[in-house]
Amino acid sequence: MANIAAVTDAEFEAQVLKSDKPVLVDFWAEWCGPCRQVAPILDEINAEHGEKITLLKMNVDENPVTPSSYRVTGIPTINVYQGGEVVKSIVGAKPKAALLKELADFI
Template sequence: MSNMAAVTDAEFESQVLKSEKPVLVDFWAEWCGPCRQVSPILDELSGEHGDKITFLKMNVDENPVTPSSYRVTGIPTINVYQGGEVVKSIVGARPKAAILKELDDFLA
């Protein structure tokens, strides 16, 4: 379904919080229609901007600990982490142009 690598609760700290570059995490679930709309957009962005920002996805049904600790209550939620902190949060499906605008600071 996606070219983006998956991250689990167990890997979250090492792959996301300790990353040298910004990391975008797409919190999603199989049954979520809007998540399926956003997924190909994020795949595309990952191909275009993967050198500047790491793109990962986390299935909230399989990994409940991390979404809960970051108060992810609605999906899709796209969080950008930098230096171990959430620096941007996008909730809900958005078109590519809107997501790109939100990510401007990290892609410049």
């Protein structure tokens, strides 16, 4: 996930909830195999659609507060935030075509 910036609990409100455009947050962890599978797909989506939607990643081990407050119990969980609210939640690794279909309203 080299191309996607990380967000922390401390930055979450400013970078995600107060953003003018939709923000996709990938909740992940180093030890999560499916998270590593979805990472290059999100890099591609970021490269193709980054002007319309902001992509960020949050390590759930390093930032326990935000995932807990949004009831993220399984990873990878991808939440899309718009206007300070969760407008889409995608749980589990999915192929690129499935992710693009789920994100069609935002990209």
